[in-house]
Amino acid sequence: MAGRTRQYELIAPVYDLVSGEWPVYRPGRLAGIAGLRLRPGSRLLVVGCGTGLDLRPVHERVGDGGRFVGLDASRQMLARAGRRPAARGWPGVTLVQGDATAPPSGRLLEALGGDGADAVLCTYALSLIDDWPAAWRAAVALGRPGARVAVVDMQPAQRGPRPARALARLAMWSGGADPAARPWRAVEEHCTDVDRWDLRGGHVQVRAGTLPG
Numbered sequence: 001m002a003g004r005t006r007q008y009e010l011i012a013p014v015y016d017l018v019s020g021e022w023p024v025y026r027p028g029r030l031a032g033i034a035g036l037r038l039r040p041g042s043r044l045l046v047v048g049c050g051t052g053l054d055l056r057p058v059h060e061r062v063g064d065g066g067r068f069v070g071l072d073a074s075r076q077m078l079a080r081a082g083r084r085p086a087a088r089g090w091p092g093v094t095l096v097q098g099d100a101t102a103p104p105s106g107r108l109l110e111a112l113g114g115d116g117a118d119a120v121l122c123t124y125a126l127s128l129i130d131d132w133p134a135a136w137r138a139a140v141a142l143g144r145p146g147a148r149v150a151v152v153d154m155q156p157a158q159r160g161p162r163p164a165r166a167l168a169r170l171a172m173w174s175g176g177a178d179p180a181a182r183p184w185r186a187v188e189e190h191c192t193d194v195d196r197w198d199l200r201g202g203h204v205q206v207r208a209g210t211l212p213g
């Protein structure tokens with residue numbers, strides 16, 4: 001098991017409390033989900049889904065007829081996701097343990113159905129995967145032609161008070177994120193109709209775009 005995955009196995013029980021979701025990261029998550037332009041019944045692949053903080057806002061858009069297929073390397077993070085009320089009451093949720101840089105498992109392909117995902121979401125995950133371009137390629141290969149894809153991720157803050165910028169750096173360091181990764185570049189390079197959000201003094205970057213048809 002890779003070092004960062006082991007780290008997430010250990011912090012899974014307290015992740016929601018210590019991740020800074022409500023004070024810092026929630027608006028980026030909601031922006032990325034909005035950028036996917038989900039509809040009732042949409043099938044969504046979530047790479048590095050963690051404890052499933054995306055579940056409720058996605059369910060509000062896709063409804064019980066939609067699908068949430070979450071992939072994560074950490075069993076403990078997935079276990080937390082599976083306990084969320086949105087996951088328990090929603091028949092369209094499948095949580096799959098696996099490495100996002102590896103070829104997709106049969107379970108993942110089956111959960112997405114033969115046509116692939118209508119949308120792909122990566123929230124605060126790619127920047128802590130060493131070979132994030134491989135994870136990006138694997139993820140978009142699972143999207144149908146013309147799927148929407150959103151990357152929500154972090155870099156050091158460029159604006160704002162010095163203590164806030166220091167906290168942003170600390171959050172990246174403690175979470176194992178590479179401050180130089182800037183994985184949203186992939187959306188800018190490979191997609192059309194790109195929506196952009198620059199939040200929290202530039203610390204949180206969101207890009208959502210359309211894959212080639």
Ligand SMILES: C[S@@+](CC[C@H](N)C(=O)[O-])C[C@H]1O[C@@H](n2cnc3c(N)ncnc32)[C@H](O)[C@@H]1O
Pocket residue numbers: 004005008047048049050051052053071072073074077098099100101122123124125128129175
């Ligand atoms: C910072 S957490 C973000 C979790 C969730 N997306 C969120 O927004 O709260 C990063 C997640 O990426 C997962 N992860 C790290 N490397 C991975 C890999 N190679 N394949 C799949 N998941 C991975 C970790 O287990 C962890 O759950």
